[in-house]
Amino acid sequence: MMSRIENIQSELVENSLDAMLITSPYNLRYASGFTGSTGLSVITKDHAFFVTDFRYTEQAAEQAVGFEVIQNKGSIYDVVTEIITEQNITKIGFEENHVSFSTYASIKESFECELVPVSTLIEDIREIKDDAEVDLIQEAISITEAAFEHILTYIKPGMTEIKVANELDFFMRERGASGVSFDTIVASGVRSAMPHGVASDKVIEIGDMITIDFGCYYKGYVSDMTRTFALGDPGEELKKIHQIVLDANLKVSAAAKAGVTGAELDSIARDYITEQGYGEAFGHSTGHGIGLEVHEGPGINFKNDQPLVVGNVITNEPGIYIPGLGGVRIEDDLLITKDGNRNLMQSTKELIIIDEK
Numbered sequence: 001m002m003s004r005i006e007n008i009q010s011e012l013v014e015n016s017l018d019a020m021l022i023t024s025p026y027n028l029r030y031a032s033g034f035t036g037s038t039g040l041s042v043i044t045k046d047h048a049f050f051v052t053d054f055r056y057t058e059q060a061a062e063q064a065v066g067f068e069v070i071q072n073k074g075s076i077y078d079v080v081t082e083i084i085t086e087q088n089i090t091k092i093g094f095e096e097n098h099v100s101f102s103t104y105a106s107i108k109e110s111f112e113c114e115l116v117p118v119s120t121l122i123e124d125i126r127e128i129k130d131d132a133e134v135d136l137i138q139e140a141i142s143i144t145e146a147a148f149e150h151i152l153t154y155i156k157p158g159m160t161e162i163k164v165a166n167e168l169d170f171f172m173r174e175r176g177a178s179g180v181s182f183d184t185i186v187a188s189g190v191r192s193a194m195p196h197g198v199a200s201d202k203v204i205e206i207g208d209m210i211t212i213d214f215g216c217y218y219k220g221y222v223s224d225m226t227r228t229f230a231l232g233d234p235g236e237e238l239k240k241i242h243q244i245v246l247d248a249n250l251k252v253s254a255a256a257k258a259g260v261t262g263a264e265l266d267s268i269a270r271d272y273i274t275e276q277g278y279g280e281a282f283g284h285s286t287g288h289g290i291g292l293e294v295h296e297g298p299g300i301n302f303k304n305d306q307p308l309v310v311g312n313v314i315t316n317e318p319g320i321y322i323p324g325l326g327g328v329r330i331e332d333d334l335l336i337t338k339d340g341n342r343n344l345m346q347s348t349k350e351l352i353i354i355d356e357k
Helices: 002-014 025-032 057-063 076-086 101-110 121-126 131-154 161-174 189-193 236-255 262-275
Strands: 019-022 040-044 048-052 068-071 091-094 114-117 185-188 208-214 216-218 225-231 287-289 296-300 313-316 319-322 326-329 332-337 340-343
Touching: 002 019, 002 025, 002 040, 002 121, 019 025, 019 076, 019 121, 025 040, 025 048, 025 121, 040 076, 048 057, 048 076, 057 068, 076 101, 101 114, 121 296, 131 161, 131 208, 131 216, 131 225, 131 332, 161 185, 161 208, 185 189, 189 208, 189 319, 189 326, 208 326, 225 236, 225 326, 236 262, 236 313, 236 319, 236 326, 236 332, 262 287, 262 296, 262 313, 296 313
Parallel strands: 019 091, 048 068, 091 114
Antiparallel strands: 019 040, 040 048, 185 208, 208 225, 287 296, 287 313, 313 332, 319 326, 332 340
């Protein structure tokens, strides 16, 4: 874990900061390995402090290697105030996206130093995955793909979307997932036109196109997968749309490599879907980074002009949604490598039509 502390310390120098206050649970886990629910960290140029209460001091001592663990008896921020004084800190970075207004008001009052908002300092470091992180994402994906294979044999006409979603969720937990990475989306028939149609009590019928978008947490890291398949024949237009979305997904996969920007990748999918006459029906971005969170950088969208780098893990998820008819989305997770990219998923993307019997 020391290299992560050192990475953050070198960012302090870059940003002319004496210290960084880490309160985001994801950033805290990344920096320290701590998996508990209460704690914060102060990292200075030559020291790393971890503050938590008596419930977690033992756990922090075990997990937060390289940190000096301090138990707070009163307010956790009182300890930070003491660290600021003892370490002669004059400028401390804080995560403005993770600090409530009331907390900000009180720490501004008690900290005798300048508070500098640095929302993405650690998030930017997190965008580049090391081998151990890739292995955990790969394991989360393997569990997710096994659940997809299972659901293809499980799903039957007359089942509700919620029943299918629950089966996916339980299956992944039985295989070692600690939880789902977001509320499982099962959108069937006309509901598949809703990009985020979280499972409802709609009954799945013969002829429905069914989009399932789901993932799990494995040892803190996520997977994110979407496949669209049919129960019986979904009709010509939806079959055509499925092929267009698949082709767009494959074009993104072929182009994804270090040096290409998120905006360029996004436009590859968007331009192709627009050429095919469905541009208006693709309303979301082509992808996003995954890791400790299911949505993190880099964004695969029109706003991101930063080039991808080796170690990014991104989703590739074009879609087409036609209200009143249905929709299709296909999503893979790609690792950017020195040779291009590696698709971390093996599951077929061709249209599966399940025999309705």
